[in-house]
Amino acid sequence: MSESISQVSMRVRGYHLDGYGHVNNARYLEFMEEGRWAFFDEHPRLIKQLHKAGRAFVVVNLNIDYRAAALQGDDLRVLTGIVDVGERSAICHHRIVREDGTLVAQADLTFVLLDMQANKAAAIEGEVREVLLGLVVSKEAFAA
Template sequence: MIHWDLPDVHQIEVVVAPESIDVLGHVNNTEYLRYMEKIAWQHTQVLGLGWDEYQRLNRCMVARRTEVDYLAPAFEGEKLLIGTWIVDNDQRISITRRYQIVRESDGVTLLRGRTKWVCVALDSGKPRRMPPEFLTGYRPTAQESV
C-alpha cells in the first residue's frame, strides 16, 4: 500500500535504469530531478497544456526554484512511483508543484520536493501573466494542510 502525502495524486512509474546509477551504487541525485521534470511535463499534457498549446499562447512555464529532500536511496531495477500535485496558483505568474517519489516494493518515500514554476513568453523568455488557459489548466489539484 502506497501512502501519498496528498490525495488525488497524478503518478507515473519509472524503473531505475543502469545509467541512472552513480559511483556510490545508487540513483544519482540528478536523475531524481529528471523524474520530477518528466512527471511535471506529463501532467501538464494531461491537463491540456502541451507544447502546441504553449506555442499558440506564446507562453510556457519554467522552473524558478526547486527544493528537494532526499530521504532514502534507490537502486538499479527498482520500480519507483513518482507523484505530483499542483498546490498553488497565484493567478498571476507562478504555480507551485509538489512531488513525492516512493519505492513500490516497500512503500518507502525516497524523495519529497517542490518547484515554483513561472510563466514566461516563449519569444522573449521574460516573465508574463498567465493566460486564462493556464489559470484554468493549472488549478491546484491538492491542498496542503496548514
C-alpha cells in the same frame, strides 16, 4: 489519489547509479521531469491554453528533500501535481515513492510563465489561470 496528480512508474537501472550504488542525486531531476511530461500529457487542456496564450513554463527554483536511497531494481512511482498558483508563479510538487511505500524524495518546483514573444515572465491570468487553479491539490493528497 486525486485525478489531478499524475503518476509514472519506473525501475531503477544500473545507469542511474553513482559510485556508491544508489541513484545519483542528479537523476532524481530527470525522474521528476519525466513526471512533469506525464502530467502535461494527462492535462492537454493546459498545454492548449498555454500555446494559445503564447506562454511556456520556465523553472525558476527547485528544492529537493532526499529521504531514502533508491537502489538498482527498485520500482518507483513519481507523483506530480500543482499545489499552489500565485499571481506570477506556481508550485509543482513531486513525490518519489518506492514500491514498499517508502518516501525516497520530494520536491517543490517553482515556475513562471514565459511570454514567448516578449521573452519575459508574465502574469498567470485568464484561461491559463483557470485551468491551473482547477488542477490544484493539497500536498496531503499525494499520500492518499
